[in-house]
Amino acid sequence: MIKVVIGFKRQQGMSIQEFRDYRRDVHAPILFAIPEAKKIRRFVVSYPADYATSEEPRFDAMVEAWFDNSDDMHKLFLSDNFATKVDPDHVNFIDLASVVRLVTEEVIVVE
Structure with a gap:
């Protein structure tokens, strides 16, 4: 299993609630x-x-997305649909300069 973890800040001038509402009500439906x-x-x-x-948090949100393998992850993030429909929407609520991404393989220590 592969997991991508993405941390980011909201667009300047956007309240926390506006950010959360936009991500949930506008962006998530575009992605899914x-x-x-x-x-x-x-x-x-x-x-x-x-x-x-x-102390202000480094990120306003962290997203975690799990995939069966790296090919499935790449099929999403490198698809034409992601490039033309999902990615252009990020500028509407994310400070793109703040984005940090890490592709991981989980090791469960305690469950």
Whole structure:
């Protein structure tokens, strides 16, 4: 199993709630409407739990997406549908300069 982890900040001027609403109500339906997204085995979005701390979180969201193998991951991210439908929407809610991506193989330590 392959997992991609992506961390990012919201667009400047966008509130936390606007960011979360846009990602859930606008962006997610765009992603999951393309046939290549059926290769995703699990998809989780995590948000910082407390924005009231003195230290601002490095990311406003972390996305985790699991795939059976790297070929399935590439079929999604390198597809024409992703390039023309999903990727162009990122500029509407993500600070693209903040994006960090890591492709991983999980090692479960405790379950």
